[in-house]
Amino acid sequence: MTPLRIASLYALVAAAWILLSDRLLAAAVRDPAMRDGLQTVKGWAFVLVTAVVLYGLVRRGAADQRRLEQQVRATIDSMADAVLVVDRSARIVDANRSAVELLAADGKPDLLLPLAEFADRFHVRKSDGSPLAPDGLLSLRALAGETVRGSEAMLRRADGRDVFVGVSSAPVREGGHGAPGLAVTVLRDMSELKRFEEMRDEFLSTAAHEFKTPLAVIKAYAQLLQKREQAESPPLAVINRQVERLSRLVQQLLEVSRFRLGGRELRRERYDLGEQVRQVVERMRPRSGGHRLLVAERAPAPVLADRERIEQVIANLVDNAVKFSPRGGDIEAVVARHGAEAVVSIHDAGVGIPRERQARIFERYYRAHAGTAEDYGGIGVGLDMSREIVGRHGGRIWFESEPGVGSTFTFTLPLAETEA
Ligand code: ADP
Numbered sequence: 001m002t003p004l005r006i007a008s009l010y011a012l013v014a015a016a017w018i019l020l021s022d023r024l025l026a027a028a029v030r031d032p033a034m035r036d037g038l039q040t041v042k043g044w045a046f047v048l049v050t051a052v053v054l055y056g057l058v059r060r061g062a063a064d065q066r067r068l069e070q071q072v073r074a075t076i077d078s079m080a081d082a083v084l085v086v087d088r089s090a091r092i093v094d095a096n097r098s099a100v101e102l103l104a105a106d107g108k109p110d111l112l113l114p115l116a117e118f119a120d121r122f123h124v125r126k127s128d129g130s131p132l133a134p135d136g137l138l139s140l141r142a143l144a145g146e147t148v149r150g151s152e153a154m155l156r157r158a159d160g161r162d163v164f165v166g167v168s169s170a171p172v173r174e175g176g177h178g179a180p181g182l183a184v185t186v187l188r189d190m191s192e193l194k195r196f197e198e199m200r201d202e203f204l205s206t207a208a209h210e211f212k213t214p215l216a217v218i219k220a221y222a223q224l225l226q227k228r229e230q231a232e233s234p235p236l237a238v239i240n241r242q243v244e245r246l247s248r249l250v251q252q253l254l255e256v257s258r259f260r261l262g263g264r265e266l267r268r269e270r271y272d273l274g275e276q277v278r279q280v281v282e283r284m285r286p287r288s289g290g291h292r293l294l295v296a297e298r299a300p301a302p303v304l305a306d307r308e309r310i311e312q313v314i315a316n317l318v319d320n321a322v323k324f325s326p327r328g329g330d331i332e333a334v335v336a337r338h339g340a341e342a343v344v345s346i347h348d349a350g351v352g353i354p355r356e357r358q359a360r361i362f363e364r365y366y367r368a369h370a371g372t373a374e375d376y377g378g379i380g381v382g383l384d385m386s387r388e389i390v391g392r393h394g395g396r397i398w399f400e401s402e403p404g405v406g407s408t409f410t411f412t413l414p415l416a417e418t419e420a
Helices: 003-028 032-077 097-102 115-121 138-143 191-228 234-260 273-287 307-323 355-360 382-392
Strands: 082-087 092-095 148-156 162-172 182-189 268-272 291-297 302-306 329-338 341-348 397-402 406-414
Touching: 003 032, 082 097, 082 138, 097 182, 138 148, 138 162, 138 182, 162 191, 191 234, 234 382, 268 273, 273 291, 273 302, 273 307, 273 329, 273 341, 302 307, 302 406, 307 329, 307 341, 307 382, 307 406, 382 397, 382 406
Parallel strands: 291 329
Antiparallel strands: 082 092, 082 182, 148 162, 162 182, 268 302, 329 341, 341 406, 397 406
16 A cells, blocks of 8 residues: 555545544434543544554555565575675675575675675686776676676686676666666576587587698699699689688688687787788788779878787688678778777678677677578688787777678777887
């Protein structure tokens, strides 16, 4: 019952009492002296009845409240994901049963710690195992008003086992507005998925290694045969082209797995990014058919980067631009500067990316055009690796794409002068 209803009911009963009680008394008791005496009793009766009714209503309200709280508690506790609630002073004030299980803690009180202490105790790290900046905890960002989804991290359980978790965090505002009073953080155990991904990468890496030798042999013999043939042999040219394509795929798979499983240190050197873009585009020119490849260098762009890795990024973006614009058209690479960053964007007038698939194109092995009429091959590893490489350099990569109109992929790298 709402407070308004209670107040209205009270007003109604009180009004009825005032209007009717004297008449009832007059009808029931003829003697005026006795009637006067009964007035006090009548007053007490009213107080008693309203007190009993109010008591009943308040008790029912409190029971409803308790039931609701228990329902919320049971819901949070039965969630498969771990939930941590952090208050404004950056202290964990609540945790559900899954959180206790995920962290192999002794019980809920074991988790109710200041956030910094929690991060220390459970060894919270980035997903690649590197240390997290003190302000990098998602709960802190949520307390500052940000909603973060789909982040990843590593934790060490109380029993010493490392777990890989997906993390999301959101601010909770009282009444839905104002500064957040709480942050709710959800952790999902993704260790199994991670292990599966590692197995997949290892398998692909082994398979690629196994393909490498026979491919090299076939290639060498095909070239030998071609040399022995006096005239140009179309079948041999086909074999050569296809072997070349297979070798490229195998090479790509090997590079990805080498980079992901272990990862090589970056070998940074200082060079001009614009010049590199020009060189890569020149090298790819023979592979494009019917495209006009343009390079616009708006400003010198000195960077301190791993030349070989960045070349892979540029080559991958240009390769995709060519591949996904089968009707030709202009492909333009623009090199510019923006603040302390060098910015490279590759624009094509190709098929674009279906809108509902755009969110996933940086995922490893994801191919947005698989199963459509615009499936031009590929294994879906180029963008994943490009993002990783650019990220390790402290840059960003993103895209804009309009289905049927074209796509622009852009990445940034910190300019060399600004890197102390
Ligand atoms: P691959 O090109 O080998 O499939 P990538 O990781 O480089 O792998 O790209 C992933 C997917 O993103 C592609 O399969 C394609 O669906 C989409 N994509 C990438 N670049 C473009 C582009 N320029 N135009 C349209 N789609 C693209």
